[in-house]
Amino acid sequence: MSGRATVAARPARRRADDGVVAAGVPRWAFVPAVLGGLLVLLPLVAMATRVDWSSFWALVTSGSARTALALSLRTAAASTLACLVLGIPMALVLARCRFRGLGVLRSLVLLPLVVPPVVGGIALLYTFGRRGLLGETLEVAGLQVAFSTTAVVLAQTFVALPFLVVSLEGALRTAGGRYDAVAASLGARPTTVLRRVTLPLVWPGLLSGAVLSFARALGEFGATITFAGSLQGTTRTLPLEIYLQRETDPDAAVALSLLLVVVAVAVIGLTYRARQHGGERGGTP
Amino acid sequence: MRARRAGVAGAVVVMTALAGCGSPAAGDGDEATLTVFAAASLREAFEPVAADFEAAHPGVDVRVSYAGSSSLAAQVREGAPADVLASANRPVMDALAADDLVTAPRDFATNTLEIAVPPGNPAGVTTLADLADPALDVVVCAPAVPCGSATTAVEADAGVELSPVSEEQSVTDVLAKVVAGEADAGLVYVTDVTAAGDDVDGIAFDESAAAVNTYPIATVAGSPHAALADELVAAVLDDAGQATLASYGFGAP
Incomplete structure (x- = not known):
């Protein structure tokens, strides 16, 4: 867009x-x-004014904070990867295929944006939980999703996927199919066209989609706490740690919130710089 | 054109709402809205208490806002327009009283822990010690929240060390995991088991006496309906109020 x-x-x-x-x-x-x-x-500035700067460093480097941040970065990265693996083909189908029910399908993809994350968590529970739709099958296979880090990644992927699909689909539509058609007419196979022509053309859209997904995964709270639970080092990501700290130590909660904001801004900033460089390189295909 | 009208209407609504906030109908005699902030675990028990109070005070509208005790305390600190605060966390209430944000808190109920298991108790849990079995998926509250500190206390008293698969944010989250069948057992309050009805079975255990959670209630300082708020506090503490609370599983203070 x-x-x-x-x-x-x-x-x-x-x-x-x-x-x-x-x-x-x-x-x-x-x-x-x-x-x-x-x-x-303004709300971010207001939050920064409440930070107890004398103890800020101690609060954000405490053991539980470091564990939560590491878990958040790890799971958000895994979720972004999952979004790319699943979302790129989804966007391709939505942007390039013509079939009945495409419009309905497109609105269905957006559902996780509309559904409150807590409801998303309940839906995931009914799917992957022990008594869920796939729960027994997974248990037979020796996989227990509930209360595991996998559950966190599933929850984050669920809420972040629409961001990647929507960004990339928009970029694919804007780019059009002309170069793809030329490449195909020159004998390139569809996978080669995708890898060498289509994706380089929509690189900025793909990148911003990935950044949005990562940011959404990093901030994910509702679906995670409903579906994955909260255990230090396993499922307690930084947003869950912030919410928990707020019960006893509001100063720590504010400090950790600021840490989350700084991390998110740093990741987004770095990626957009990469996008500018990438854009210059890919500017003349 | 339509958009502009909608915008104006929206602005009027917002302004009316703001005016409503700024100048509560103080001094109108009987006509008043009493805002009660109550701990989430009081949700079922406080509805009939509020209804009885409204019946006894025609023209008075009691509105109860339920949330975690820490959230409610934070809202009171930020000047939320509450008249009465009923908390499940005495240290938090004491801190508010120390800062003169509430007046003279009084204990009005107690709550103890109970083991909640899915209906029929598929894992065959009978005692607290059974929960130490590593094969069971046990869910408890995080030590930072009141039900979690109670859990730590009963563990210490019983000499049992649990290794939970999740330390939840609130007792409702623990209960939800048991109701969903995700957890084999969870430690929640007696009142939660009562409220959950047929969705869970409750197993009482002796060590729960090691952690009795006390609920204090107080009038919020600066309430424009202080006299009415005091009456509501009295209604919670009198025999009828206590009987209602007892029917939902709460103990006497």
Whole structure:
């Protein structure tokens, strides 16, 4: 979506004297834009003002905090990988195939965005739980999903998948199928076309989709606490640790929240820098 | 055009709501809305208490907001418009009283732990010591929350060391895992087993006496309906209120 907006705005782009690129943005738009920015930023600033800085470092480097952060990073990375493996083919099917019921399918993919995460957790429980739809089959296979790190990754993948699929599908539609068709006419097999032509073309969309998925997985709380439980080192991710700390030590909860925000911002920032470099490289296919 | 009208209507709604917050109908005699913040475990028991109070005080509307005791305390600290606070956590209430945010807390109920198992007790649990079996998936509250500190206390008293598969945030989360059949057993409050009805079986155990959780109630400082709030506190403490609480499994303070 953002990709399309950038393309459309490009012809009107002009560089103002003060160095601000105002790509045909009407003046009035700045007011709600700034208000929107404040709505997001002010609560974060308010949170930062509540941090007890003298004990901040001790709070965020405590054993339970480090364990929770490590678990969060590990599970969010695994979930992002799962989202890529499952989501890229899903986006391809949605963007390039034509069949009855495609519209319904597309709205179904969005369901995890609409369903409250706690409900998602209950649904996962009914699917992968011991008495769930697949629970007995899994138990026979010697797999117990409940209360395991796998359950955390499943919950995170469930809520994060739509972000990847939607971003990538938008990018695929914007890119169109012309280059794919040319590559195919030159004798490239579909998998080669996907690897060498399609995915490099939609690289920015794929990357922002992956970043969104990672960010969503990192912040995931409701489905995890409902489906996976909460045990230090196994299922207690940073958001669960924050919620638990709040019971006894609100200062620690605030400090950990800030840590989560900083980690998320760092990951997103680094990835977008990589995207700019990647975009320059992939700019002329 | 329609969007603009909707926007105006929305703004009016918001402003009305804000006005409602800023100037509660104080001094209107009988007409008042009493806001009660109550611990989540009181949900079933407080509905009839509130209904009885409304019946005895025509024109008074009692609204009860249920949440975890720590969340409620945090909301009171941030100036939430509550008149009465009924907490499941005495240390948290004492801290509020020390900061003059509530007036004269009084204990009104107690609650003890019980083992909850799925209906029919498939794992054959009979004592607390049975839960130490590593083959069982046992779920308890995290030590940081009141039901978890109670769990730690009964473990110490019984000389039993549990290795739970999950340390949940709240007693309701523990109960949910047992009801769903994910856990073979969980440690919850007696009142939770009562409230869950046929969804779980409860197994009482002697060591639960080592951790009796006491519930304090108090009027929130600065309540615009302080007199009415005091009356509600008295209604919870009188014989009728105590009988209602007892019917939901709560013990006397």
